[in-house]
Structure formats: C-alpha cells, structure tokens
Amino acid sequence: MIVVAGWLATDIWRWLGVIVGNRLREDSEILIWVRAVATALVAGVISRLILFPTGALASSPLALRIAAAVIGFVAFLYFKQRVVVGVLVAEAALVVGWLLI
Known part of the structure; x- marks a missing residue:
C-alpha cells in the first residue's frame, strides 16, 4: 500500500513535468531559473561535504x-x-x- 501510494503521489508530478516540459523552450526564463537553482543546490552540497x-x-x-575537488574540477574541464x-x-x-597519509 505504501509503495503504491508513494508511486501515485510522485508519478502525477512526473507526468505533469513531461506535459509542461514539452511546451517550454530551453532558453526560457523559468528553465534558466530552474537550472540556476539546481546548480546552487549542487554547489551547496559539495561545499558542505568539503567543509563540514x-x-x-x-x-x-x-x-x-x-x-581532490580541485583535481576533479580540472579533469572535468579538461575532458x-x-x-x-x-x-x-x-x-x-x-x-x-x-592512502598516502
């Protein structure tokens, strides 16, 4: 019962996202804002993992x-x-x- 209820609660939003997402342009203001918020959240999580x-x-x-974060970022840019x-x-x-420490 919990699995079905959880699936129904999230699946509705997924379908709405597909329906609405097909009508949005990639350079629209809302998608630029969503991309900025997502990037900020990822940066916050990475910062927290490094500092705390x-x-x-x-x-x-x-x-x-x-x-390690700097080396990974350089590899990200290089590749x-x-x-x-x-x-x-x-x-x-x-x-x-x-291992070396």
Whole structure:
C-alpha cells in the first residue's frame, strides 16, 4: 500500500513535468531559473561535504578534500565537461591521498 501510494503521489508530478516540459523552450526564463537553482543546490552540497564532512570523510584533512575537488574540477574541464570523469577523478584523488597519509 505504501509503495503504491508513494508511486501515485510522485508519478502525477512526473507526468505533469513531461506535459509542461514539452511546451517550454530551453532558453526560457523559468528553465534558466530552474537550472540556476539546481546548480546552487549542487554547489551547496559539495561545499558542505568539503567543509563540514560527516562519517569517514571527517577523518580526512581539509587540504586533501579541497585538493581532490580541485583535481576533479580540472579533469572535468579538461575532458570536455564530462561530469562522470570529474567525479571519478576527484574520488580517485581523495582515495589515493587518504592512502598516502
């Protein structure tokens, strides 16, 4: 019952998004605003993970977390803005740095 109720509650919004989304232009004001809000939320989460980590990440030094983020960002830019590459390179830098410390 919970699964069905949860599916119905979210599925309605998905269908409305598909219907309304087909009528919006990519350069419309609302999509520019949505993209800006989404980018700000991602930046906030990344900043929180770097500056105020929890769990096992909290035991790593701040300099290592910042260095891993910078290395991942450089890889993201170098490989034609591929998010997967940036994330994987940042994770690898963090793990390698963690093992060397």
